[in-house]
Amino acid sequence: MILETERLLLRPFYESDAEDVFAYAQDPRVGPVAGWPAHKSVEDSRQAIRTVFAGPRVFAMTKKDTGKVIGSIGLVDRHFGDPPLPDNELGYALGADYWGQGLTTEAARAVIACCFTQLGLQTLWCGYYEGNERSHRVMEKCGFTYRFSRWEDVELMHERRKSHYYALTKSQWEAGRPE
Numbered sequence: 369m370i371l372e373t374e375r376l377l378l379r380p381f382y383e384s385d386a387e388d389v390f391a392y393a394q395d396p397r398v399g400p401v402a403g404w405p406a407h408k409s410v411e412d413s414r415q416a417i418r419t420v421f422a423g424p425r426v427f428a429m430t431k432k433d434t435g436k437v438i439g440s441i442g443l444v445d446r447h448f449g450d451p452p453l454p455d456n457e458l459g460y461a462l463g464a465d466y467w468g469q470g471l472t473t474e475a476a477r478a479v480i481a482c483c484f485t486q487l488g489l490q491t492l493w494c495g496y497y498e499g500n501e502r503s504h505r506v507m508e509k510c511g512f513t514y515r516f517s518r519w520e521d522v523e524l525m526h527e528r529r530k531s532h533y534y535a536l537t538k539s540q541w542e543a544g545r546p547e
C-alpha cells in the first residue's frame with residue numbers, strides 16, 4: 369500500500385533503504401526517546417527493515433522532492449507483551465534534520481485516514497514516554513485524546529518509564545475532520 373501526502377510518499381520499506389534509515393537512526397536524539405537504542409551500523413538498520421519495519425501496516429516516510437527515506441510510521445505490534453499494550457498503536461520516528469516542519473503530523477493524518485477508511489479499524493492508540501513533548505504534540509494535533517498512564521519496562525533500553533496513552537476513535541476522527 370502506498371499513501372501520498374503533500375510532501376511525502378508513504379510506502380513499504382525495502383532492504384535497499386538501509387543506508388537512509390541508518391542516516392537518521394544512528395542519531396541518539398531519535399531512537400532512545402522512543403524506546404530503542406541508536407543503530408550502530410547499517411546492518412542494524414537492515415535488521416530493523418527485515419523485522420519491525422516489515423509489517424504490512426508500516427510505511428517508510430519518503431520525501432517526494434529527494435526520494436530519501438527520512439523516517440518510519442505505522443501500526444506497531446507491541447501489544448503482545450505482558451501486560452499487553454493497546455492494540456492498533458500508531459508509532460513514528462523522523463530524522464532530526466526534519467523535525468518541526470509538520471511532516472510527522474502530515475504523515476500521521478494520512479495513515480489515520482487509511483486505518484479508518486480502508487483498514488476498517490474503529491480505534492487507534494498512540495503512546496509516548498514522559499517528557500517526549502514533540503510526540504505528545506503530534507498526537508494532539510491529530511485529534512487523539514488522553515486515556516491513561518502507566519509505568520512500563522522499556523526492554524530495549526533496560527529501564528522503566530512512565531507512558532501516556534492517547535486514543536482516537538473513528539467517530540471522533542469523523543467529527544473532527546474539516547468539511
Ligand SMILES: CC(C)(COP(=O)(O)OP(=O)(O)OC[C@H]1O[C@@H](n2cnc3c(N)ncnc32)[C@H](O)[C@@H]1OP(=O)(O)O)[C@@H](O)C(=O)NCCC(=O)NCCS
Nearest residue numbers: 398402460461462467468469470471472473501502503505
Ligand atoms: C516525535 C517526532 C516524530 C515529531 O516529528 P515532527 O515531524 O517534528 O512533528 P511535527 O512537526 O508534526 O510536530 C511537532 C510539534 O512539537 C512541537 N514541539 C517541538 N519541540 C517541543 C517541545 N520541546 N515541547 C513541546 N512541543 C514541542 C512543535 O512545535 C510541533 O508543534 P506545532 O506544530 O504545534 O508547533 C520527532 O520529533 C521524532 O522522531 N522524535 C524521536 C522519535 C520519537 O519520539 N518517536 C515517537 C515515539 S512515541
